[in-house]
Amino acid sequence: QVQLVESGGGSVQAGGSLRLSCAASGRTFSNYAMGWFRQALGKEREFVTAISGSGGRTYYTDSVKGRFTVSRDNAKNTVYLQMLSLQPEDTAVYYCAGRRWATASSRRAEYDYWGQGTQVTVSS
DSSP states (O other): OOOEEEEOOEEEETTOOEEEEEEEOSSOGGGSEEEEEEEOTTSOOEEEEEEOTTSOOEEEOGGGTTTEEEEEETTTTEEEEEEOSOOGGGOEEEEEEEESSSSOOSOGGGOOEEOOOEEEEEEO
């Protein structure tokens, strides 16, 4: 069983930045692709970004390309989400997810482990 714990959420003004972290338990972190999803109030949980187990491949939803960067440090069992130029529409609970395959995916159903989520609020 893998446990994921997110941190780094908060409130910022439009144009600001935040960095989210997700710490994972377990000894074979590099075997897991990791993803970030978000869920705004009253909306479905949506894909944001994913990174392969090695960190060599990353994927982003169109709305965050050029503003968000996903990375991982396998030695620290941690994945990061650097968010720049935040906009009010980025307001959501952000969830870290882990997949028992090293290949990244944008499909929510293909992730096996989920964190508890961290709130990101962007004011205009």
